[in-house]
Amino acid sequence: MDPRLDHLVDWASSTIRREANLDVNTSLEMVSGDASFRRYFRLRGLGKSWILVDAPPDKEDNPRFIRIAEQWRHQQVAVPQVLAADIDQGFMLLEDFGDHLLWAALHDPAATDKQILALYRQAIEQLVQLQGVSCRHLPVYDEACLQREMELFRDWLCGQQLQLALTAAEHRMLDRVFDLLTRQALAQPVVTVHRDYHSRNLMLKPDGGLGIIDFQDALAGPSTYDLVSLVRDCYVRWPQALVDELVAYYWELARPYGYYLGDWEQCVRDVDWMGLQRHLKAAGIFARLNLRDHKPTYLADIPNTCQYLVDIARRYDELSDFSLWLNQRLMPALVQLSR
Template identity: 45%
Template sequence: MSRSEQLSQWLNHVLETNDFRVETASEDASFRQYFRVKCGDLSYIAMDAPPQLEDCRPFVKVQAILQQHQVHVPLIKAHDEVMGFMLLTDFGHQLYLDLLNESNYHAMYAMAIDELVILQSAPVDAIPAYDRPLLSTELNLFSEWFIGHHLNHQLTEQQQLIVQQLHELLIDNALAQPQVFVHRDFHSRNLMWTDDKPGVIDFQDAVCGPVTYDLVSLLKDCYIRLPEPTVDDLISYYLQQSGLAHKPAFSRTQFVRWFDLMGLQRHLKAIGIFSRLNYRDGKPGYLKDIPRTMSYVQDVCDCYPELSALKQLLKEMLPTIRHPA
């Protein structure tokens, strides 16, 4: 029996009817697939996560934490851990990414930040730590998949030293920050526009980590670029809403440095993942997002003298990369 036939059979059981329609809902960067299930006047999202490739248990655990903490996440209507199937409430078709424009940036992102502040205050005792080994593993994706596979370049010993020193700088920056509940992929493709407030999806990789991580994921998005004045305004809005503007432990300058270097870590990781999705998983569509993501990297290098070696390394390896229009 095919996987689609197994899903239909499972849906027949949990919905107690065979009177439903199944259509593709979205593409995912993992091995999960999502389908929209129409049953009469009701609509659900079915997740197909092959158990040999995906573990649904983190999704279930994190969903319970966030739901209990009043974060706007889908409800789990049914779940079969052995089969790797899940039925969720449907937040609809409208991604943040599809609706954003210059006239609504502030309002939509303010709502997203309000939801982020709630999410960041969720308890972290049951989720993994965003620790040094995990941060290091993620940073290595850039060297392995972008430099090694995409550019087909082998780093010299001197270049390897530059990369290693960069990793230490970025990991130390992450660990020095206040540690909070981190979604780990909080951006315009994982926020749904709903009637009352943003719907938050794709949260299964949550960790306890740096306070700036989700904010930089949102405001320095790999899929859409906001004007810098808008980013600055929204950082101020976040600091006010979170209460961090009144914390004497660090200044706004310190926070922005954390934010910028955290963004560098995330963008290097993302470029590595986009490359891996193409070369390992046969998903070339993400390659088009590399120039935009690389432009963030280059911008941060221009702002911090300690990144001059990385700036030179990128200049040597990427003579044709330019900022996207």
């Protein structure tokens, strides 16, 4: 029994009947529940389909979702059209982009290197389009936000999931690293940031284009944030040569518009250090999803996410103590977690 779902389906069916003059004899399927309180369902009927969103209004900012969707669509960013909404109940009816995630296309055994590169180039082109949307009305990705995100790593992963008793010296080391990463991020140009621009939030639409979902947490922030989310995806890992090629493609596209201004060496450093910030955040969130939200499947993504920390930290002398700590303390504890 799910009275809320029944109510959502009744509302959506009557909305479709009223707005599209379609008396839909519907079938319903679960699309996903994501890392928030939202649930998504696909409603089918008469050869058409729609996405139903259950987003409890006491948990989700649905007016913000709708505002962003309308603004981005107006600027030719490929996000689903909001066809109807009941703000009080937390119900939305969205355009259906289909069910083919970029993640699935990247993992298709038949996918060639050329096809994978083309998909990523398309995603970067869409990202540059997104960065051209005004971010004046978005909250700012400021120092407090960046620091708060990295604290998730210290609290939820180190403290609660791994139960590492950090020494005073280790706390000071993490404080210093967090400050370095924050300053590096805040020195970048400020653009519209999706915040979760990766393979599970990009859809291959029936027309061959890429559609963007799960954008409701957008902020005005560092220009390389979404880029590193894409090319150093927590759910996918690629050879460094491909990552470098994709970063260079973004660099070439973004510089003429002023979305990124630094030279190539600066771009590499910005991507690396922005990635450290993001992967610290993501590892903490995955642990929180397991412990607080009872979603243990995300534990499997922590080792790959933390391996990015190891790979990048060892490249920079300023992070040598952090690199040592990752190898001697964090990664062995993760090995124990996976047993």
